[in-house]
Amino acid sequence: xxELLNKMRVSVLEGEEEDAVALAKQALAxxxxxxxxxxxxxxxxxxxxxxxxxxxxYYLPDLVCSADAMKSALAILDEAxxxxxxxxxxxxxxxxxxxxxxxxxxxxxxxxxMLTAVGYEIYDLGSDVPNVVVLEAxxxxxxxxxxxxxxxxxxxxxxxxxxxxxxxxxxxxxxKVIVGGAPVTHxxxxxxxxxxxxxxxxxxxxxxxxxxxxxxxxA
Amino acid sequence: xxxxxxxxxxxxxxxxxKRTLELLEHVGVCIKSERALKVLAESGAEVDFNTQIVKxxxxxxxxxxxxxxxxxxxxxxxxKFDFPMPATKVGHxxxxxxxxxxxxxxxxxRPSTKEDVxxxxxxxxxxxxxxxxxxxxxxxxxxxxxxxLHEFAAILQGTSKxxxxxxxxxxxxxxxxxxxxxxxxxEEEVINRKxxxxxxxxxxxxxxxxxxxxxxxxxxxxxxxxxxxxxxIVGLTSPASLFSTVCLINAEVLSGLVIYQxxxxxxxxxxxxxxxxxxxxxxxxxxxxxxxxxSMASREMAKFYHLPxxxxxxxxxxxxxxxxxxxxxxxxxxxxxxxxxxxxxxxVMQNEFCNRNIRIAQGIRxxxxxxxxxxxIKQGPGGGFLGSKSTRKMFRDNSEIYISxxxxxxxxxxxxxxxxxxxxxxxxVKSILDGPVEDELPQSVQLRIDEICKNADRALGKKA
Numbered sequence: 303x304x305e306l307l308n309k310m311r312v313s314v315l316e317g318e319e320e321d322a323v324a325l326a327k328q329a330l331a332x333x334x335x336x337x338x339x340x341x342x343x344x345x346x347x348x349x350x351x352x353x354x355x356x357x358x359x360y361y362l363p364d365l366v367c368s369a370d371a372m373k374s375a376l377a378i379l380d381e382a383x384x385x386x387x388x389x390x391x392x393x394x395x396x397x398x399x400x401x402x403x404x405x406x407x408x409x410x411x412x413x414x415x416m417l418t419a420v421g422y423e424i425y426d427l428g429s430d431v432p433n434v435v436v437l438e439a440x441x442x443x444x445x446x447x448x449x450x451x452x453x454x455x456x457x458x459x460x461x462x463x464x465x466x467x468x469x470x471x472x473x474x475x476x477x478k479v480i481v482g483g484a485p486v487t488h489x490x491x492x493x494x495x496x497x498x499x500x501x502x503x504x505x506x507x508x509x510x511x512x513x514x515x516x517x518x519x520x521a
Numbered sequence: 522x523x524x525x526x527x528x529x530x531x532x533x534x535x536x537x538x539k540r541t542l543e544l545l546e547h548v549g550v551c552i553k554s555e556r557a558l559k560v561l562a563e564s565g566a567e568v569d570f571n572t573q574i575v576k577x578x579x580x581x582x583x584x585x586x587x588x589x590x591x592x593x594x595x596x597x598x599x600x601k602f603d604f605p606m607p608a609t610k611v612g613h614x615x616x617x618x619x620x621x622x623x624x625x626x627x628x629x630x631r632p633s634t635k636e637d638v639x640x641x642x643x644x645x646x647x648x649x650x651x652x653x654x655x656x657x658x659x660x661x662x663x664x665x666x667x668x669x670l671h672e673f674a675a676i677l678q679g680t681s682k683x684x685x686x687x688x689x690x691x692x693x694x695x696x697x698x699x700x701x702x703x704x705x706x707x708e709e710e711v712i713n714r715k716x717x718x719x720x721x722x723x724x725x726x727x728x729x730x731x732x733x734x735x736x737x738x739x740x741x742x743x744x745x746x747x748x749x750x751x752x753x754i755v756g757l758t759s760p761a762s763l764f765s766t767v768c769l770i771n772a773e774v775l776s777g778l779v780i781y782q783x784x785x786x787x788x789x790x791x792x793x794x795x796x797x798x799x800x801x802x803x804x805x806x807x808x809x810x811x812x813x814x815x816s817m818a819s820r821e822m823a824k825f826y827h828l829p830x831x832x833x834x835x836x837x838x839x840x841x842x843x844x845x846x847x848x849x850x851x852x853x854x855x856x857x858x859x860x861x862x863x864x865x866x867x868x869v870m871q872n873e874f875c876n877r878n879i880r881i882a883q884g885i886r887x888x889x890x891x892x893x894x895x896x897x898i899k900q901g902p903g904g905g906f907l908g909s910k911s912t913r914k915m916f917r918d919n920s921e922i923y924i925s926x927x928x929x930x931x932x933x934x935x936x937x938x939x940x941x942x943x944x945x946x947x948x949x950v951k952s953i954l955d956g957p958v959e960d961e962l963p964q965s966v967q968l969r970i971d972e973i974c975k976n977a978d979r980a981l982g983k984k985a
Contacts, residue, residue, distance in 0.1 A: 361801035363756065403689075403732060405553075405724050408757050412804040455620060456689035459665035484806075484861060485620040485659070489632055502803045 314347025317367025400429035401460035406453035612652025633658035642679020664982035681960035725753035750793030794819030795833035836871030844882035
């Protein structure tokens, strides 16, 4: 078991997605204790990747590969992990999207990878997502945080529109809204009533941690 | 001779073309515009309307390359600023579109306004290296749905040089044409003078979005030139290889060219290239050495297809090689913070660096005028040349001895060179802004433009 857990750790640490998937399937097939598989296997790998990134040893591509391996393993284990008996909990649920009219989603993917690396559960809706779809996802997933990305000065307005729609729907208080993207600024975030803004992926993680800690949530 | 350089051999240029064809013919590009998809299908391209993937054959590509004009003139409100393509001398494009500006009075960054766009145009007007004014900064005080149109209106009033602007959706196009008609008097003049072009950015990798494309396809009826300007980020939206990024840019420019030429054969186009490299820690766009080399390779590809070129990244010493490959236009002056903040003092300083770069690229001229051996013979050992007539003459000839109009040589190579230059640049900006508006539009035209913008706000602005 110890050797298998180490392989799981290494598969995520080294960003070997296929290995991570195979090991996750093996864990299900052998009916291993999933809390142990996560806490002493895959999660250790993603934490170590995050640590190496923090120390400057890992670059962003290394971290993204680790996050992809982690997400793929999680996708295999998803159903089983959702059962209370698994004993596994994430740090929090985060819905991320690039707003409607905007197809630029690389920045959002990077932020998602960083948040995955520190233990959050990411629901990436993609890019150019209609506001109504974002609202439906918030309603269904009930995330702790929603991240709205916009690269264009012409699409920033959708961040404002979504926040207003949340108010109209009466769900604004139930979720923290963070905004980002090249043209977005602190001033803009304040103006539209967002809960936070970050100008890069590293500070996005700090922002989410801070927001959820302040609320006494899981972070 | 002039300083000249090459980053791709003829064989390598042909290999880029070959790889591009592999992408266009076998992988295809995603085109989200229904109008473009229909035109491509009617023209024989392989179109999958469900996936929006279009595969373009070499035959279709060359047909479109043949209709793209090889020469034309980017007109200007003041004809003395008309810019011929291909150009005899490199010109610069005002960078944009930022969301903030360094306030010239306080030195602090603040959100930009429509007035800032106008004032940026006025400063750009006085920059001798400036040929084409992109809109500069955002008019954040205007309705979000129409601020691009307001920026176009403001920059057009601030400078009488050629304008390059952006629109976000088709609804804005008719108002942009109305503004041009208000300035030029008629639809025919809009078509003939071409005082404004548009900046079109495919989405790397290999995607053409619908909203901007649809807006520009409407403008194509008025022969508004298009700068097809892919902006891949190496390691992020293009592979972490310069050669492959050049191939990707080529595929994006050429697929864009096919769309525009099929909709309007003969529409003037520019081959653009604006790459960056991903910051390995943050993924942010960084304009650095790789961009220079990719731009240079893109220039060689543009030359291969006989298209005028626009490269990113002027106004700094590391971009000197770009001047040696003779593009028509170089973008990238007037901003800081990776293109997110307009800096008018920076614009004045970068204009100076552009002049210096051009001087270096001009190389060493050998002709009757520069062969001054007779002067050396005349002075002999121990003589001097300060009082020579040739010295007086050459000190007035910037193509031989560069002497800055704005920054005396005493600014150079001091500990505070950049700080001193900046203080001086701030004074230059203030004196421009305190002076009269050059080539000011008649009051009646300004009022008409304001009316058109207000009509657009009413029709397109949600909250207006």
